Amino acid sequence: MATSTLLGWFLFSASASAACTRDFLVGATNKYVAAQAAGSSSDIAALAAPNVTYTENEIPKAINEGVLTEAIKIDHNRSIHDTVNCATFTEIIAASNPHQYVIGTRILFNNDSKISLIESIVTDAGDWAFNATGYLYWNSQENWDPIPEDKRDSREVIQAAGDAYFDRFKNENVTVPFGVPCSRLEGGASTAPLNMTGDSCTLAGLPSTLVVTNRRYVVDEVLGVVDIYLGFPGLDRTQGQKPMPDSHMFRVESGKIRYIHTVSSCVEAGCGFNSTIPPTSRIRRLRSFERPRLSMRGY
Numbered sequence: 247m248a249t250s251t252l253l254g255w256f257l258f259s260a261s262a263s264a265a266c267t268r269d270f271l272v273g274a275t276n277k278y279v280a281a282q283a284a285g286s287s288s289d290i291a292a293l294a295a296p297n298v299t300y301t302e303n304e305i306p307k308a309i310n311e312g313v314l315t316e317a318i319k320i321d322h323n324r325s326i327h328d329t330v331n332c333a334t335f336t337e338i339i340a341a342s343n344p345h346q347y348v349i350g351t352r353i354l355f356n357n358d359s360k361i362s363l364i365e366s367i368v369t370d371a372g373d374w375a376f377n378a379t380g381y382l383y384w385n386s387q388e389n390w391d392p393i394p395e396d397k398r399d400s401r402e403v404i405q406a407a408g409d410a411y412f413d414r415f416k417n418e419n420v421t422v423p424f425g426v427p428c429s430r431l432e433g434g435a436s437t438a439p440l441n442m443t444g445d446s447c448t449l450a451g452l453p454s455t456l457v458v459t460n461r462r463y464v465v466d467e468v469l470g471v472v473d474i475y476l477g478f479p480g481l482d483r484t485q486g487q488k489p490m491p492d493s494h495m496f497r498v499e500s501g502k503i504r505y506i507h508t509v510s511s512c513v514e515a516g517c518g519f520n521s522t523i524p525p526t527s528r529i530r531r532l533r534s535f536e537r538p539r540l541s542m543r544g545y
């Protein structure tokens with residue numbers, strides 16, 4: 247091997263070991279989804295750094311004590327891959343599993359390509375507007391295909407669209423770039439029926455005093471998606487204004503939001519909305535400010 251080639255090889259391998267490639271991240275999320283389907287938590291533990299942090303709904307656990315030990319029949323999975331933050335987010339919908347779940351999982355990797363953090367929001371019956379059948383159905387109506395290369399937004403534009411959504415909660419002057427059509431899917435309830443061809447994302451009666459805390463981002467320019475983990479204050483009435491674990495995934499096209507998928511867990515089943523609400527009216531457990539639009543459906 248010529249010296250110049252050898253030098254080139256060293257330079258390449260030095261940068262390759264530090265780089266976080268899309269292929270690497272795609273391989274990792276494939277392994278994660280396969281491990282969840284098989285209930286093989288040890289397959290994920292094997293990819294993790296010795297001091298990995300693993301949480302479910304922000305409660306620390308051992309990987310081998312969590313939901314990854316359960317074999318789950320997965321009806322749908324979608325992952326996004328962020329080569330800059332070396333992070334991924336995966337959405338899992340299990341509607342035909344005996345125990346229905348919708349799971350959101352954010353994974354971070356260190357410079358040794360080991361998992362340093364896994365935070366899952368694991369939702370099931372009793373969580374925010376939970377309906378895995380509805381989640382699966384509404385998701386199937388949407389298009390999340392890769393954005394053609396010449397139409398891709400920058401990661402800044404994609405992230406700004408998601409940030410605007412949350413900034414609006416504390417400032418009525420923020421304009422959120424909702425596209426047409428736009429719909430929001432929460433737990434399994436979609437705003438789409440409010441206007442199948444238009445914007446059903448715009449919220450009526452929104453507060454302007456709510457500070458959404460601790461935002462954590464995964465951005466994928468290829469899919470035009472940002473997922474934001476955050477603390478949502480007041481989501482669970484039994485917890486006062488304590489920020490609750492929440493994931494919002496935004497599909498952005500030409501700078502405009504087309505779809506929002508949320509995964510939000512309650513501490514108490516029903517998030518403190520009384521059990522006097524009949525189960526058929528589960529959708530009423532929506533945040534009070536998100537209810538006005540949905541109530542137009544007559545639920």
Ligand SMILES: *[C@@H]1O[C@H](CO)[C@@H](O)[C@H](O)[C@H]1NC(C)=O
Pocket residue numbers: 279280283320321322323324
């Ligand atoms: C995850 O989704 C991909 C793409 O739709 C699919 O090919 C794969 O089989 C799914 N994995 C599991 C475990 O369901």
Ligand SMILES: *[C@@H]1O[C@H](CO)[C@@H](O)[C@H](O)[C@H]1NC(C)=O
Pocket residue numbers: 295297299
């Ligand atoms: C885990 O270990 C690595 C390498 O020793 C260190 O850099 C990192 O700060 C540790 N992380 C935590 C959360 O303790």
Ligand SMILES: *[C@@H]1O[C@H](CO)[C@@H](O)[C@H](O)[C@H]1NC(C)=O
Pocket residue numbers: 355356357
């Ligand atoms: C990886 O290394 C780069 C360059 O040394 C550093 O800036 C970055 O913070 C490191 N990332 C992690 C996750 O430790």
Ligand SMILES: *[C@@H]1O[C@H](CO)[C@@H](O)[C@H](O)[C@H]1NC(C)=O
Pocket residue numbers: 377379380381383434525526528529
């Ligand atoms: C869940 O969603 C499905 C599909 O949209 C719907 O038929 C069903 O009525 C929903 N269940 C509840 C309890 O809202």
Ligand SMILES: *[C@@H]1O[C@H](CO)[C@@H](O)[C@H](O)[C@H]1NC(C)=O
Pocket residue numbers: 416417418419
């Ligand atoms: C929003 O705009 C109005 C009119 O310009 C202004 O009075 C108000 O202070 C602004 N609110 C915030 C939170 O910036």
Ligand SMILES: *[C@@H]1O[C@H](CO)[C@@H](O)[C@H](O)[C@H]1NC(C)=O
Pocket residue numbers: 426440441442443444445
């Ligand atoms: C639905 O959205 C379309 C397109 O934006 C709009 O023209 C129409 O007025 C909307 N319909 C309702 C009932 O809001």
Ligand SMILES: *[C@@H]1O[C@H](CO)[C@@H](O)[C@H](O)[C@H]1NC(C)=O
Pocket residue numbers: 483518519520
């Ligand atoms: C739930 O019911 C209890 C007892 O009737 C009442 O004190 C509480 O305010 C109710 N909470 C909500 C969120 O409606």
